[in-house]
Amino acid sequence: MAEGRMTETERSGQVGGLSVVLTTTDGIRVLTLAGEIDHDTSDQLHRALDVTGTPGPRIVVDMRQVTFMDSSGINVLIAAYQAVTAADGWLRVATPTEAVARVLQLVGVDNLIPCHPTLGEALAP
Numbered sequence: 001m002a003e004g005r006m007t008e009t010e011r012s013g014q015v016g017g018l019s020v021v022l023t024t025t026d027g028i029r030v031l032t033l034a035g036e037i038d039h040d041t042s043d044q045l046h047r048a049l050d051v052t053g054t055p056g057p058r059i060v061v062d063m064r065q066v067t068f069m070d071s072s073g074i075n076v077l078i079a080a081y082q083a084v085t086a087a088d089g090w091l092r093v094a095t096p097t098e099a100v101a102r103v104l105q106l107v108g109v110d111n112l113i114p115c116h117p118t119l120g121e122a123l124a125p
Contacts, residue, residue, distance in 0.1 A: 017041060019065075020048045028058045028123055034065035037073030045073065049080035049091075057089035060122045064095035069103055081113050090114075094122035 018041035019034040031048050035041070051057040059080070063069075077093070084091045093115040096104060104110045116122035 018044055020044060022048060025123060028060055030060045030062060030119075030123070032062040032065070036068040037066060037076070038068065038070045039072045042072035042076050046076045046079070049076065049083075051080075051083050051087050051089065054089070055087060057084050057087055059084060059089070059091045060094050060119065061091070062094045062119055062122075063097065063100050064119075066097055066100050069100050074103070074107055074109055077109060077113060092116060092122040094119045 017035040018037060021032040021034075023030045023032070031045075033045070037045055049059065049061075051059070061077070077091075081091045091113055093104070093110075093113055095118060096115060101110075101115065104113075104115060109115075114122075
């Protein structure tokens with residue numbers, strides 16, 4: 001990842017075990033998540049993934065520090081994917097932990113949203 005090209009950084013406060021750090025690299029919104037994605041934290045993720053009024057949004061969700069994700073997180077990712085593609089953009093998942101990757105595979109989200117083993121691969125054109 002080209003750290004020198006980050007143009008925007010925003011930290012969202014930790015709410016109920018989820019931290020969201022937003023950076024922008026080469027016009028791609030990168031959400032770095034840490035903690036748990038569940039019913040109590042899914043609204044925070046939903047807000048961070050909101051693309052209302054953004055033409056052609058490009059988003060990478062870095063999940064290397066996510067320790068747990070339930071169906072609430074799956075629902076947020078699917079809704080975000082639908083909104084992003086409707087706005088002629090794309091959404092990718094990067095570096096899911098083994099536990100998160102297993103959930104994504106079990107429900108088939110990895111067939112809908114591209115999942116990449118590294119952040120660099122997810123950011124590649």
